[in-house]
Amino acid sequence: MFKKIAFIHYDTQNLERALTFYRDILGLPLLVQNEEWIEFDVGGQRLALRQVDSSPSPTSGTGSAGAMIWLETPAMARALSHLDKNNINLINDLQEFSYGKMAIFEDPDGNP
Template structure:
């Protein structure tokens, strides 16, 4: 029925500010921008933002970005003034943290567990 998720999008209030955040701060590759819509690539996935004049409902969905070093990613984001929502928490299934975009959309960070002992063979 479905092949894959085509893209994830967030509603935002200020296109210029948000394009700058996702492109410059997070390093997403801007594919195109038209009127109230912009699309980016992150790895082999598409991510979009849509400017709206409606009230933005924060945290209706959550984008998670995978990283090899979550502590380094959080430090880099903090150095750029990004609001950290949740500090790094370690679990059996990996490490999680979260930060906010300029409109308060929650973005998660995920670091997969590293294989140890017999799992790494």
Template sequence: MEAKAVDFVQYTVSDLDTAVPFYRDTLGLTLEDRLDEHGWAEFAMPPTTLALNEPGPQDPSTPGGGSASVALAVDDVEEAVADLREEDVAVLTEPFETGVCEIAIVADPDGNPIVLHRRDDGTHGRVDPFP
């Protein structure tokens, strides 16, 4: 097997009617597709996609129960945390500096962690893309 790329990152959520507005309106992501009959929604996160799915027979995952997370690049981590706090978003980890980036962690309505991230060098996305 030879993996070619990451096609999407997926979170299991308990309810798309709660999760979609959080990701679309609170986090400002662009909703690309929503398939209610499959319990599935996709958001544009170039160069990939963030997918949300409700648990079902083909994917019995538990919302908020995984150890994976997605990191969203933001211009100002502290400002992003302040804005999300005003929306009553749970802050799991306050902003901190690592020496190469600033990070904070917030939670979606199911408790899935979302990393807010700003590199000190101002770059974002994949740093060393393959040719």
């Protein structure tokens, strides 16, 4: 029935700030940009952000109704250092599991 995720979408109150974060800080390639919508390529998946007038109402403490995007990197220490240098808020410290390492951070709108 369903073949794949078409895209993942977050709302943002500041599209320019989101553009800077996802393109310049996270290094995601920009695919689409207009006055109300931007899309990025995340390893073959699309991440979309839509300009809205009010902030999302989170249901689980932070972010857009509890949704989360998981990004993979082969260089976790370097990625965390880069986020720190850009004053990106880490929600938790680096954690190690049997399947790998994980840290959660927020985008400028508080989305994890």
